[in-house]
Amino acid sequence: MDFPVTRIKGGVGAPRGFQCSAISCGIKNPAVERLDLALIYSESPCTSAGTFTINRVKAAPVKLSQAHLRKGDLRAIVANSGNANACTGVQGVNDAKLMCKAVAKPLGLTRSEVGVCSTGVIGLPLPMTRIEPRFDELVEKLGSGQGTDVAKAIITSDTHHKEIAISFDLGGHRVRIGGCVKGAGMISPSMATMLCFITTDANVTRDNLRKAVLEGVDDSFNRITIDGDMSTNDTVLVLANGRSGMPSFRRGSALCKQFRKALNWVMLELAKAIVRDGERVTKFVTVQVSGARTYLDAKLVAEAVCKSALVKSSWNGGDPNWGRVLHAVGYSRARIREELVDICYDGKPACLGGLQGPTPMDELREIAAQREFQIDINLNQGDAEYCMYSSDLSPEYVDFNRSEYAYWKQARKDGLV
Structure with a gap:
C-alpha cells in the first residue's frame, strides 16, 4: 500500500x-450452541455491489x-451457516425469501433491499422451524461493536473466524473499510467457495463500487485455490453508506484509485486468510509466474501448478519436486518452451532452462518444509505475469471430507428428508 493505513x-x-448481530439457532445441530445466523444493517441508504459463483448449479440465496x-x-445482509440451502428447489427459494422478508419488515426495508446468504451442507432444506x-x-x-459475531456466525469447517478492518484518509476524511470471510474447503478460482461481506462508510457511486469490487475480486478471491472445487453458494457483497462525510469522487480520479487500492488490499488479506x-x-x-507472452498464458x-494434486501432495511432504511443477506448466495450455523455463523456491534456482538447477537439494528441502514459501516460475518469453496463492493437499483433508452422514442423520430427525 502506497499510503498509510491503520x-x-x-x-x-x-x-x-x-450495526450487526448474530445468534444461535442450532441449524446444523440443535444440541450444539454456536452462532449460526447473522445480520448486517446500515442505518443509512447504501450503494452496493456483489459477485457470485459461476457454477451452473446455484443455491437459492445466490439467485x-x-x-x-x-x-x-x-x-x-442476512446469512446463516450449517446449511447451504442449495439444490432445494422451490422450497429453498421460498425459505430464502422468508429470511429476507423477516428482517426487512422490522427494519422498514423492502425485501429486495436485503441480501441473503447461506453456507453449509448441500441438498438439505433449511430447518426453518428453528430459524423462523x-x-x-x-x-x-x-x-455497534458486534462485527466479530458476524464473522463467527458464518464459519463452517473453518478453524477460526476471519475479519479485518482499516481506516485511512481519503480526501481529507477518515474512511473505514471492514470485512469478514468464511472459507476453508471447496476453494477454487472464479470465486472460490466462500462468503465475504465488506462494509465501508466511504461515499461511492454504484458504478464506481461495482467496478472496484470486480477488480478487487479478480485480484484476490479469484487467485486462491485449496482443492480446485467450486461451490454453489460463493458470494461477495459490499455495502457503502457514505457516513464518513466525504463527498463522492469521480471515476478515474486520484481518490477513486486510492479507494480501489484500499478495497483490493482488504480483499487480498481476507483471501490469503482463507488459504x-x-x-x-x-x-x-x-x-508467481513471470515472463509470459500474455496475461492469459x-x-x-499459475492455475495449473496451484491446482495440481501431484504438486500439492509434494508440498505436503516438504518435497521440492520441481519436475512436478514443470510438468504442470507443460500441460497448462499456455505457450511455453521447455528449454526456457526457470523455477525458483524462495529465490533459490531449482530448475534453469528446463534442467536441474545448481541449488543443493537439501537447501530446497529446507524451504519446502517451511509453513510458507514462494515458487517463482519465469517462462522467459515476455513481460506478462500472474500471482496465485495455494495450499498443500494432505491425507487429513481426504479423511475430513469422506462423509457428511451426520448432517443427514440430523435432517432425518428434523423430518427434512
Missing part, C-alpha cells in the same frame, strides 16, 4: 453507521441476492 478492530461493524441487486441497492422464530431476536440484538485456514492444510504457497500456468 488496522482497527470491529470487522464489518467498524465503519460508521453499520435471490442476484435478483435483488439487479433491482437496486442493498441495505442489509428467532428473527425478531436477531433484529433486536442489532448494535492459510484451508481444511487440514499445512502449507501456504505463493506461485501466465494465468494458465
Whole structure:
C-alpha cells in the first residue's frame, strides 16, 4: 500500500453507521450452541455491489441476492451457516425469501433491499422451524461493536473466524473499510467457495463500487485455490453508506484509485486468510509466474501448478519436486518452451532452462518444509505475469471430507428428508 493505513478492530461493524448481530439457532445441530445466523444493517441508504459463483448449479440465496441487486441497492445482509440451502428447489427459494422478508419488515426495508446468504451442507432444506422464530431476536440484538459475531456466525469447517478492518484518509476524511470471510474447503478460482461481506462508510457511486469490487475480486478471491472445487453458494457483497462525510469522487480520479487500492488490499488479506485456514492444510504457497507472452498464458500456468494434486501432495511432504511443477506448466495450455523455463523456491534456482538447477537439494528441502514459501516460475518469453496463492493437499483433508452422514442423520430427525 502506497499510503498509510491503520488496522482497527470491529470487522464489518467498524465503519460508521453499520450495526450487526448474530445468534444461535442450532441449524446444523440443535444440541450444539454456536452462532449460526447473522445480520448486517446500515442505518443509512447504501450503494452496493456483489459477485457470485459461476457454477451452473446455484443455491437459492445466490439467485435471490442476484435478483435483488439487479433491482437496486442493498441495505442489509442476512446469512446463516450449517446449511447451504442449495439444490432445494422451490422450497429453498421460498425459505430464502422468508429470511429476507423477516428482517426487512422490522427494519422498514423492502425485501429486495436485503441480501441473503447461506453456507453449509448441500441438498438439505433449511430447518426453518428453528430459524423462523428467532428473527425478531436477531433484529433486536442489532448494535455497534458486534462485527466479530458476524464473522463467527458464518464459519463452517473453518478453524477460526476471519475479519479485518482499516481506516485511512481519503480526501481529507477518515474512511473505514471492514470485512469478514468464511472459507476453508471447496476453494477454487472464479470465486472460490466462500462468503465475504465488506462494509465501508466511504461515499461511492454504484458504478464506481461495482467496478472496484470486480477488480478487487479478480485480484484476490479469484487467485486462491485449496482443492480446485467450486461451490454453489460463493458470494461477495459490499455495502457503502457514505457516513464518513466525504463527498463522492469521480471515476478515474486520484481518490477513486486510492479507494480501489484500499478495497483490493482488504480483499487480498481476507483471501490469503482463507488459504492459510484451508481444511487440514499445512502449507501456504505463493506461485508467481513471470515472463509470459500474455496475461492469459501466465494465468494458465499459475492455475495449473496451484491446482495440481501431484504438486500439492509434494508440498505436503516438504518435497521440492520441481519436475512436478514443470510438468504442470507443460500441460497448462499456455505457450511455453521447455528449454526456457526457470523455477525458483524462495529465490533459490531449482530448475534453469528446463534442467536441474545448481541449488543443493537439501537447501530446497529446507524451504519446502517451511509453513510458507514462494515458487517463482519465469517462462522467459515476455513481460506478462500472474500471482496465485495455494495450499498443500494432505491425507487429513481426504479423511475430513469422506462423509457428511451426520448432517443427514440430523435432517432425518428434523423430518427434512
